[in-house]
Amino acid sequence: MTILLTGADGYMGWPTAMKLALRFPDELIVGVDNGFRRLWVHEVGSWSAIPIKSMDERLEAFKEVFGQDNIIYRHLDLRDYDIVKALVEEYKPRAIVHLAAQPSAPYSMLSPKHAIFTQENNVKITLNLIHAIREVDPSIHLIETTTMGVYGTPNVDIPEGFFEVEFRGRKDTLPFPPQAGSWYHWSKVHDAGNLMFAARAYKLPVTDLRLGVVYGTNTEETKKDPRLATRFDFDFWFGTLYNRFCAQAVAGYPLTIYGKGGQTRGYISLEDTAQTLVLAVEKPAEPGEFRVINMFVETVSVRQMAEKVKEAGSKVGLDVEVMTVPPPRPEALEHYYKPDLRKIFDVLGLKPKYTVDKALPEDLEVLMGVKERILAKKDKFLPKELREKRG
């Protein structure tokens, strides 16, 4: 049996490849990527704080460390339908874990070409996968990480995908309306819509994991050998909040909060993220089912996160300063936020290993070991216009 993993070279992709390979030792994990994430981070002038190896070197190390060779890597551009179809035909996977995407909201907002590229790249790859599955074998379970960001920040509770509404005296169960805040997030709204329709039109089993913000330096597997490390981005464009704050703390650079820091999001560790993806493969959706699962472990506001990093930092000898800057994207700075969080436990059976509080000391320690690499790119914590505003 085979499992296809797109975006295998990414921050989540490589750790997920290893966790899948270890969980399913008799199956082949086919990791696919075109290396674009390395290119995008290079484009914005930054790099991974933790040095990473090529996919070939990683696979060699994986074999050495774990004594298994059931991961292979294919360097392919999934924007081409014929390539995607040939790939699915060649390996006939029982599941596709689809992580390949341009994942950065700030990158998608850089310029018209970045906005258009992000939507075209992300939406087209997902469409190609949908149609390849439909043509080759509609029983293949398609698992995609979209984002909690598709819901935006409505003034009501956020359900897991669907909610029952009463409107003018009549009732229906409807998809929860999307209200995303960047071209990237809208690309995932479009994916989610296309996935919902594909499940219905072609009876595909589809799992839409509405992923929160992923954080952390390691998983159980990446820790085993430096050659098994996954990337760790800390720049404004590709470093998500926790990761960037940790890097800023290590670099002695103030933690930057947009506005009052009331923006609240769901968070999940890299370890629990990879584990959730394994569980989604273990427990597939039904044919025709569009299974939406909110994927995070706790909600934290920006200000709370800054305080947590400041506190954890003080325990490892870091004097962390917190500073306010104007928000770079249009989003609510103070808002209600109560997303449902049930299916990740009840349906998938996740037992989280981490919370932000538990992970922080470990991650700060790892990053203190690569302080020089962070300092070398500390001008990438904020884009030029925001650096100037902090004066």
Place this chain on the structure above:
Amino acid sequence: MTILLTGADGYMGWPTAMKLALRFPDELIVGVDNGFRRLWVHEVGSWSAIPIKSMDERLEAFKEVFGQDNIIYRHLDLRDYDIVKALVEEYKPRAIVHLAAQPSAPYSMLSPKHAIFTQENNVKITLNLIHAIREVDPSIHLIETTTMGVYGTPNVDIPEGFFEVEFRGRKDTLPFPPQAGSWYHWSKVHDAGNLMFAARAYKLPVTDLRLGVVYGTNTEETKKDPRLATRFDFDFWFGTLYNRFCAQAVAGYPLTIYGKGGQTRGYISLEDTAQTLVLAVEKPAEPGEFRVINMFVETVSVRQMAEKVKEAGSKVGLDVEVMTVPPPRPEALEHYYKPDLRKIFDVLGLKPKYTVDKALPEDLEVLMGVKERILAKKDKFLPKELREKRG
């Protein structure tokens, strides 16, 4: 002053170009198209029942008939951002009426490549327009015809874009959730999402006209000279319901109903469609406003439409038969359907000139004049697999 019109060679596009030119005689109407609609209809092996001229011949005839030469035509592919930006820079329009799209649901369902093409084509052109406006002049009013099909057929009333919901004791005004039924319809869902975000992020004035099914052979302007005719498609892929039924009636071919024929949709004549687009230009949205207007005049079920065509046919000597075939796409065959219809009258001030009942005798008469052209392609009323089923 200039008005840019995309899709100027299309069924709605050409009549709209003329109506805009006559309503705003001191302004230049820049019509843009790449002729793809002619290509797609050729691809499915059909043609326009009413013969149409090239854009050059139409413009020559328009000048002759109306004594105005304020329409120009640019043959351009709007999928290229640099072309779109250069176009907007060159003409600095005050409004863009965006009709360019692959508009057929059945065509979008033909194959993986047709599905992917439809979404890429439609979504990318709209993204290009959004970003060109943002870069060149954010005050340009962007008007797009999306579709009533973005709402699907929910079991509650359909508002005009947004609705107030109470969920678990809290209230919010949310976008009405999309539930479309084809890859084409989802392309318009994606457009609507991108337009909503663009209005908010860049303070653009945006009008999203959720268009029903457009029908009819003529507008006041196309009637004036055969060289001013617009296309009239009657094949399975590009002929929408009213138009195809009229052609089938004229050809002596039974009217084909999917299932019980309970599928209900909103309808608006070509004349009223072009007039509504003129009104949307006259009365722009505010900067940052995402103005959603349901655009139709009446709702009619498939069975009712068949009965209306049968009745109108009998008055002009046509013996019309009605027949049932299995549905080609997954959609509800009997459903609640109550979309709001207020803003097209209250905000835009449309005074409809037609209903289906009023238009039918006129359209049947026109089509009886091109009966030979319809008969030549009567194998295109249904795709092969459905033709065989009726046997």
